[in-house]
Amino acid sequence: MTSETPQPPPGRTSYADRRKQRLDALAAASADEEGGVSLILSAWRRLRRNPVFLVGLAITVTFVVLAIIAPWLAPYDPAARPLLDDIRPQSNPVPGPEPGHPLGGDDKGRDLLSRLLVGSQQTLMVGVLATLFGLLGGVTLGTIAGAFAGWTDSLVMRIVDVMLSIPSLLLAFTIAALASSPSQWTLIIAIATVQVPIFARLLRGSMLGQRASDHVLAARSLGVKPHAIVFRHMLPNALGPVIVQATLVLAVAIIDAAALSFLGLGNPDDRRPEWGQMLGAAQPYLGQEPHLAFYPAACIIVVALGFTLMGESLREALDPKTRR
């Protein structure tokens, strides 16, 4: 339903006009009380005015844009060592800030700002890909469980329960450590695997709800085939909570990725910077040069916070129980 009301030029709105607009907005809001599209619309209407969501959105957008343009933005190649000459063993292992290097260098003489900027790419990639793979796996399992019900459901859900019973970070460590050589991809797979059971459980629950719904019964009464019932009538209606969960999982995936690479389970090649790995590399200098750890840690926290704020307010906006 369209809620487009003609907007008169600002400053010239009369009282009656404003009142009319307000009423139109109210009418539009109450007209589409339910349904898929209007749910998203009304959620958006509330999100637009929610400062928590806006802050989250601002952080997330800034982060994503920075990550995309980082190669052009970074003043130096993150693998080059322009500050190598400044490193004097014994006296100072880390070059301090100087013109052209606002944050100084790291222990190997590389420009810290450039590394932070380019590092955001790795963080974004791991976060997004891990969430995506987790989502894919979870949606597949959840769809199978919810579509077949019966013993298939029981079997899939018992596997999921076993995975859920292991603390997620521990499980991720184990999977990452099992890989013969650590790399970006083992990291992604480890984190994705941990997310699979959460998505699967969520989707299975709402699939079973859809299965018992009137419109699925109505579709069955028209002889619609089982695969069409599942993919056209159940899955699209069941995906809502899973999508919301995905935004929250992004934050978790970023933190988990940092934790794993901090412990050396990520990409071993430090010419391609990654925030968790930078944090790990800063460990020996924590006493003298805490800023080496502070910058990447702050980046991780702010970005994770951005995704969490966005996801939480999205969840709240879409939750029928908290609506209005």
Add this chain to the structure above:
Amino acid sequence: MSTQRIQPAARHGEPLLAVRDLRVTFGRRGEEPFRAVDGVSFDVRPGQTVGLVGESGCGKSVTSLAIMGLLPTRGNTVEGSAVFDGEDLLSLSAPQMRDRRGADIAMIFQDPLSSLNPVIQIGRQVTEVMERHQGLSRKEAMPKAADLLERVGIPDPTARLANYPHQLSGGMRQRALIAMALACQPRLLIADEPTTALDVTIQAQILALLKELVVETGTAMVMITHDLGVVAGLCDEVNVLYGGKIVERGDRHTLFARPRHPYTVGLLNSIPRLDAPRGEALSPIPGSVADNLPWDSACAFAPRCPNALDVCVRQTPQWDGDDVVGLRCFNPMAVSR
């Protein structure tokens, strides 16, 4: 549209659907089984509208779902037969039954607000049936869908095709559902309380529409309802269900004019009447379905029956009648006149 129907001929024709001794039992292993439908038999002839009437819990919806093969398979047993056009629906395989549903037999449900898929446009939902059963492409089916919507009285049907269900009112949604059910010209339509969720003026419109469509196309209809007003307006033959058994059957004129079973009388008396004197108390049937006795050794209605005799709690009343008219009662109301 004419309202004349060749009643006698239709009545003696070959039945389109013959339900015989239908029994539905709920209950998983280890649970006390519950018999929701207990030996129901009735016929539906082409062009005929048959009513199944009763309170909530009397087994009328379960009967329709069993005929459609829509009951969950786990924990339910369906016995008896439902012969549709020479084929026992209850013995068909699931894929065979799917080919019948929507094409030969269709169903309309109680709640039009939740019976449409909220995330798919009306047009796609209507064409889906035609794509499924008539092998049309969506492009070919779309104009037909618009025609259908027009036939069920939806204004501006072409524009409505692109609407989502929430953009339509309750009455429009029920019309859209009727359009979907009739898309493939089924020979039998089962309407499960199609007007319960609608307000009174819309109810009348929907009933008039159903009646018109049924007469126009010669579709047979099973009307399931608790609303005797609907029965009076629409049904040729009425079956009154109680506790999973048919307790009285007759054509609507006889049944309304001279009800025999005390339960039918109770149902008729509990309808609020506009012309009743102000302040007159309604006379509901005392008790509830929970008071039922088992049919095995008594009449289930006996505890609530004003006419109950000793024999009613000791013996099962047998069906006295045939497939056109009949009664299951030891002590029916006297035939006045």
